[in-house]
Amino acid sequence: MRRTAALGAAGTLVTGTLIAGAIAATPASAGEHHSKPGSAEARGVKTAAARAAKKGIDWKDCPADWGLKTPIQCGYVTVPVDYAKPNGRTIKIAVDRAVRTGGKEERQGSLVYNPGGPGGSGMKFPNRITTKAPLWAKTAKAYDFVGFDPRGVGHSAAISCMDPQEFVKAPKADPVPDTEADKLAQRKLAKEYADGCAERSGDLLPYMTTPNTARDLDVIRAALGDKKLNYLGVSYGTYLGAVYGTLFPGHVRRMLVDSVVNPSREKVWYQANLDQDIAFETRWGDWKKWVAKNDAAYHLGNTPEKVQAAWEKLRATAKKNPIGGVVGPAELTGFFQNAPYYDSMWATVAQVWSAYAAGDEKPLIENAGPDLKDTAGNIAAENGNAVYTAVECTDTKWPTSWKKWDRDNTRVHQQAPFMTWSNAWMNLPCATWSAKQQKPVEVKTGKGLPSVLIVQSTRDAATPYEGAVELHKRFAGSRLITERDAGSHGVTGQINPCINNRVDAYFVDGKVDAEDVTCAPHATPQPGKQTAKATAKGASGLPVAP
Numbered sequence: 001m002r003r004t005a006a007l008g009a010a011g012t013l014v015t016g017t018l019i020a021g022a023i024a025a026t027p028a029s030a031g032e033h034h035s036k037p038g039s040a041e042a043r044g045v046k047t048a049a050a051r052a053a054k055k056g057i058d059w060k061d062c063p064a065d066w067g068l069k070t071p072i073q074c075g076y077v078t079v080p081v082d083y084a085k086p087n088g089r090t091i092k093i094a095v096d097r098a099v100r101t102g103g104k105e106e107r108q109g110s111l112v113y114n115p116g117g118p119g120g121s122g123m124k125f126p127n128r129i130t131t132k133a134p135l136w137a138k139t140a141k142a143y144d145f146v147g148f149d150p151r152g153v154g155h156s157a158a159i160s161c162m163d164p165q166e167f168v169k170a171p172k173a174d175p176v177p178d179t180e181a182d183k184l185a186q187r188k189l190a191k192e193y194a195d196g197c198a199e200r201s202g203d204l205l206p207y208m209t210t211p212n213t214a215r216d217l218d219v220i221r222a223a224l225g226d227k228k229l230n231y232l233g234v235s236y237g238t239y240l241g242a243v244y245g246t247l248f249p250g251h252v253r254r255m256l257v258d259s260v261v262n263p264s265r266e267k268v269w270y271q272a273n274l275d276q277d278i279a280f281e282t283r284w285g286d287w288k289k290w291v292a293k294n295d296a297a298y299h300l301g302n303t304p305e306k307v308q309a310a311w312e313k314l315r316a317t318a319k320k321n322p323i324g325g326v327v328g329p330a331e332l333t334g335f336f337q338n339a340p341y342y343d344s345m346w347a348t349v350a351q352v353w354s355a356y357a358a359g360d361e362k363p364l365i366e367n368a369g370p371d372l373k374d375t376a377g378n379i380a381a382e383n384g385n386a387v388y389t390a391v392e393c394t395d396t397k398w399p400t401s402w403k404k405w406d407r408d409n410t411r412v413h414q415q416a417p418f419m420t421w422s423n424a425w426m427n428l429p430c431a432t433w434s435a436k437q438q439k440p441v442e443v444k445t446g447k448g449l450p451s452v453l454i455v456q457s458t459r460d461a462a463t464p465y466e467g468a469v470e471l472h473k474r475f476a477g478s479r480l481i482t483e484r485d486a487g488s489h490g491v492t493g494q495i496n497p498c499i500n501n502r503v504d505a506y507f508v509d510g511k512v513d514a515e516d517v518t519c520a521p522h523a524t525p526q527p528g529k530q531t532a533k534a535t536a537k538g539a540s541g542l543p544v545a546p
Contacts, residue, residue, distance in 0.1 A: 056225065100145075106142050108230065110221075111145055112220065119386070120384065146220075172328065194431075195434070201390070261463050269395060284418045343494070347527055394438060443474050452479075455480075481517045
């Protein structure tokens with residue numbers, strides 16, 4: 001689950017034309033029956049997949065403005081908006097691919113990727129072949145790398161909830177409320193945002209669900225000509241994979257999920273976000289220790305307590321007088337949360353902060369403030385946030401009582417002040433959501449599901465470790481690789497031979513260990529400008545699990 005600021009405080013995410021439409025009545029068929037055998041959706045997805053298999057994908061050079069250079073190719077797969085009505089309204093899902101590097105005898109089909117969100121585009125995944133990314137060289141010999149924009153995202157019938165330029169304007173209000181009036185103002189913004197989603201994209205909202213995206217994934221599989229799906233999902237992409245594996249267990253060939261969303265119905269999505277707040281606080285603490293340890297480089301405090309005090313001072317300064325007129329507490333939180341998200345951002349965030357402390361505001365303004373000239377980027381950011389909101393709000397029933405939201409977030413804020421209220425305001429549109437909220441899939445093992453490989457770090461902020469444990473319990477025969485004492489989100493992108501070698505063995509040879517494996521952590525980031533060579537050297541000495 002990816003977010004980069006607070007909604008209303010307001011939010012941006014990862015990565016558009018708009019689909020206009022009045023609020024549509026939501027029929028019972030909008031997905032609440034999921035794909036139980038014999039259900040309208042189950043019949044609909046079979047129909048759509050059969051059509052896609054017959055039609056295939058008309059691969060061509062990608063449009064120039066997509067930023068995807070040859071030899072990457074692009075195309076579309078047509079899917080029903082409502083799988084209970086496969087002959088009804090359709091949308092086109094954008095897909096792209098880079099062809100495998102190996103010979104015919106090495107071919108194992110396509111590897112389809114989702115990076116998370118909800119709202120993330122997977123279209124850059126084929127670049128891992130064209131740029132010869134070393135971690136994926138062996139897998140690239142066997143598979144075409146396939147990315148796609150999920151429904152509502154980017155080039156796949158993009159949805160919108162507000163004007164993108166307004167969405168990125170800054171400074172927003174401080175997400176941490178001082179008064180009841182502050183809370184009331186944020187509640188009003190959240191309601192306005194939910195209403196904007198209904199007004200601008202209401203005709204798609206009832207169908208913006210994880211189960212429908214999983215069905216789209218099965219239609220993509222069929223269009224690719226693959227009898228079974230090979231899948232790599234990160235962050236929210238793990239939940240998409242878990243739902244796909246539940247609805248289509250016999251269609252899975254190989255599935256790797258990395259940094260796992262807790263699939264429990266009790267967690268999706270309200271409780272998952274509260275759990276995330278606490279995990280972020282833990283990883284924020286890890287980063288503060290690192291900054292303190294490297295005080296000679298950054299001069300921000302030689303103890304975590306001093307670093308925290310410096311953060312609070314920065315926050316108070318920005319609240320009183322937004323830095324550069326645009327960077328207030330909300331924008332600071334949006335930028336600084338990159339550090340607990342990704343180890344690769346530890347040095348960058350510290351460097352930007354250190355420069356500010358030394359009197360240079362420019363890096364902080366450029367990194368934390370909006371760029372109103374980047375209209376394409378702003379459209380993508382607003383679209384990503386719209387999809388995040390639409391999927392999480394429509395997937396499940398959210399509390400409608402403000403008293404519950406207030407009580408729970410006030411309580412969690414006491415132990416996790418870094419991100420709790422930012423997260424609360426980002427998700428609060430779900431309390432007044434217009435589309436019918438559905439019941440999450442009960443994730444479980446079904447007939448034909450092969451061994452799923454689960455990879456997770458113990459100190460992940462965005463998707464706490466318990467999510468991997470829960471999915472491991474639910475998917476019989478799965479294997480869990482744990483990276484201990486680490487917390488970067490997206491483990492398979494890190495250089496750690498203990499993990500990298502097992503990923504290759506799984507995708508290339510279908511091999512998993514006889515038992516679960518615990519790996520030592522990848523190399524700790526170094527201050528200053530870290531090079532790939534230095535990182536690789538630091539990780540190469542790690543012990544490899546037996």
